[in-house]
Amino acid sequence: MKTYEEINEKIAAGKAVVLTADEIIDYVDKNGLETAAKEVDVVTTATFGPMCSSGCFLNFGHSKPKMRITEAWLDDVPAYAGVAAVDVYLGATQLRYNDPANLYHPGEFRFGGGHVMEKLVAGKKIQLFGLSYGTDDYPRREIRTWIDINDLNQAIMVNPRNCYQNYNVAVNCSEKEIYTYLGYLKPGMKNLTYCSATQLSPLLNDPFYMTIGIGTRIWIAGAHGHVYAEGTQHAPSCKRGENDVPMGGSGTLALTGDMKRMQPEFVRGVSLRGYGVSLAVGVGIPIPILNEAILKYTTVRDREILAPVVDYATDYPEATGKVLGYLNYEELKSGEVTFMDKEVKAGSLSSYAGALEIAEILKAEINDGRFLLSSPMAPLVREQSMKPLVIRENK
């Protein structure tokens, strides 16, 4: 029906019809699939929630005299220095040196790698402390200086795993309170947490990866980045509904973008009491409406997306794989659900309001001709399961 080239020509001419994944639902209801597929060129999807697997590669440039940094701390958060002389990798979940962690449970985890990344994007100064053993060509053995993102040659964000297609709903069936990466859970299943951009979420709108693949250009916290690989734990071979939407984690994307072009409100350090630190990054992905089948998938709505409810007191930590049941996102977003004959208060960790804002920003950028679509260089794998880690005896 349409090609990427045709859609890009319309975008460049300022004539593309763009709707958010939220708006497309009513639009197709009103106009019918066939007409809508002809009229609509792009549907924008988005997500803005904590995603642990994030980090960045930083290049500091060379000091005088030069130094081959072997250990590095940024605002006292250790960074991995085994990259090159003045390159490091900073991980979002890295705790600050001397953080008491869960020594006094539940720990507060106020500052870590994700917070350093937030400060960098916000243009704030951070402290670099580095050590080395010294070599003939890199004699300096210690450095302490203050830098901001403009001092860096490169600051490239990488998210080896982002945009989880769907996700668990966490509950606590035990008798004592627990603290998890899905927040505080009261005993006796009094509350639950879900974490998804639901009907706006990129991979819920493209369940079999017909348009989102390796090389797809994306909006990442304001920068224009791309999908560089399948995400870690990408496991699309899972239980799916009649609408092909996964009923569990399923697919993931590996993303990258230039932090120098990012906006601080969409790169946010996360502190999860009793668990640790993380990072929330806002992501927007356009879906080109090449045909009716692609459009049909983008009309998925909250009540048609089911999420598995998992007990984070026993089944999750013990990896039993047990699912207590399923809830749809319309019920979850209402704030209170009835599950297993109990009234359960529902809370979220992913920002729907933030995702909606990003979907609108991306829509505006496409409408203004500032964001062109790219066809993937390679598709994402559609059949693949997640392997467990086997603990073997060394014989």
Place this chain on the structure above:
Amino acid sequence: MPTRKLLLYFSKCETEKPIVYRLVKDYNLMINIFRAKVTPDEEGYLVLDVAGTDEDINNGLEYVKSFGVTVNETLKGVRWDSVKCTSCGNCIPRCPTGALYYPDKHALKVDFDPTQCIECLNCIKNCPFDACRSLF
């Protein structure tokens, strides 16, 4: 009966006087203390509801102010930073009074109504983005 939520700030010296007792006894006010941190020889804070006739409340407040206590009717002990808040919504089920809430059930953007806040501090312990803070 009019009820006003107040934040009282005590500078160092006034903490040994039974101010709340006097408000009840001499000014006929009903007092509901949400949160207090009043330590001898240090500054102190008191967040409370006072209920009574307008005249009694005003007279009571004049009495309190005569000790140099600052009475604030707009500033609350719990602050919510709308810029830091990402509207993840994790606070909503933990807020017992609906002070943190969604004004629009479709947009799901979090807002804070300080008049509903009873300063239980659940949100401060809970917020992953450090958007909720306490003045004391």
